Amino acid sequence: MKGTVIKSTGSWYQVLLTGGSVIRCRLAGKMKLDDLKLTNPIAVGDVVQVEKEAHAEDQGIIKNIEPRKNYVLRQSPRKRHQLHFLASNVDQALLIVTMREPNLKVGFIDRFLLMTEPYSIPVIIVFHKSDLFISEDVIQFEELRELYCSLGYTVIAASSITGDGIDEVKKLLANKVTLVAGQSGVGKSTLINHIEPGLTLKTEEISDFSGKGQHTTTFAEMHALTGGGSLIDTPGIKTLAFSHLEVQDIAHNFREMFALSPQCRFADCTHRNEPNCAVKKALSEGFINEGRYQNYLTLLEEVEDQNYWERHSDV
Ligand SMILES: Nc1nc2c(ncn2[C@@H]2O[C@H](COP(=O)(O)OP(=O)(O)O)[C@@H](O)[C@H]2O)c(=O)[nH]1
Ligand SMILES: [Mg+2]
Ligand SMILES: [Zn+2]
Known part of the structure; x- marks a missing residue:
């Protein structure tokens, strides 16, 4: 069967x-x-x-x-040397973030996209709790929308309180298998309950003053949508680490940088201090976003530190 x-x-x-x-x-x-x-x-x-x-x-x-058409893997939060499947055979991913409650960590978006990029899984980034946006959040949201839309992602502001953007999200999920992810407390359960009211997923209050939610969902679970399609609800993600990756894995999965890399002088260019680097040129001309590039550098450093300690761990 x-x-x-x-x-x-x-x-x-x-x-x-x-x-x-x-x-x-x-x-x-x-x-x-x-x-x-x-x-x-x-x-x-x-x-x-x-x-x-x-x-x-x-x-x-x-x-x-059966052979998987794609999958999303993360490093196990508990065992650094092990990998953990978030889901497989998905049509797209829905990443839920917030500007506040909890505060936005832009680096987290880029870390998440590093997991979906190997299979070019389309990602919808929902900036949830738009009812809490103050004017500076609106400005930052517009900048991020422009950035991630220019990279080919879909970006939507939504609120489960005012209903802003919910129909748009709902339409995008119809007849698709969607992996839903986000850090704890971003309102993932609340949003899912709005999209599929029959699904009474546990929502949790943000109880501690750090603004981080508690964990209640522990395992990924797929739920059918009445209009067709399904959602894969995943446990709230605290942090995403990538010490299992190599420098070139990072370089290949920042899509705008990868697209330029054939024009770099060196085939294995890391786009840092190499001469005739097309990425650095594009950065200086404003075609590559400075914040994205900084997140890229941070990830490279993380991976290099990790590899260094692994090579020298026997001595
Ligand atoms: N202001 C505001 N609060 C929300 C919204 N959606 C959810 N919340 C609140 O955010 C907290 C966390 O929600 P929950 O759905 O449990 O988050 P999860 O950890 O991502 O599943 C709860 O206190 C919700 O009432 C929203 O659109 N706006
Ligand atoms: Mg939840
Ligand atoms: Zn380069």
Whole structure:
């Protein structure tokens, strides 16, 4: 039997079978060992072959995973050397951020886009809680909208309180499989509840003075949308680290820089101090955004520091 993994709780997976029923499955023993670098060998969104257990009709064993059309991986928040699937086989991602409550971290947007870029997954960036925008937020939002739209992303301001932008988001989600992500407290659960009122996801109050929300969602879960399509709700992300990547992985996944790199003198140009660098030229002429470039440099440094310590960890 064939089905789609709609929830993963560590050792058990909920699989939505083609017929519409949901069955609780575990992995066939030998499959677990396939990739030791992954904390979760199966992602929500995976299409799998399932066999019913002889002793329990409502339980099954996942025998095989069909090739993934794409996936979104992050470094495991707990185990630095392991990777963790956020989801697979998605049509697009919806990244929810806020200007305040919690305060915007622009670097987080670029970090998120680093995860979707390897498969060129389209991303909709929602600036949520637009009801809280003060005039300087509006100005910053407009600048960011211009920047990310120019890079090919969709940018929308929305509020679950005033309803601003909600219909627009809803339209974009229809008939698509969408990975929904954001830092804790940005109103992800609230927004999803507005888009699909039948889905009463837990929302949480921001209780601590740091403005960071508490974690209540722990595992990714796929929910069907009544109008067609589905959402994959993921746990609130605190931080995204990329020490598993190499310098060139970063360089290749900042799309505007990658597009210019064939014009750099060196094929492996890191766009820092190399002569005849097309990226530095574009930066000085204002064609590349200074903030994006700074975030790029920060990520390069992170990756280099990490690689340095890994190479020297035996001595
Ligand atoms: N001002 C404002 N607050 C919101 C909005 N959406 C959600 N909130 C509040 O933000 C807090 C976190 O919401 P929640 O949906 O639990 O966030 P999540 O952690 O991203 O799932 C709650 O106190 C919500 O009431 C909005 O559009 N505007
Ligand atoms: Mg939530
Ligand atoms: Zn260059």
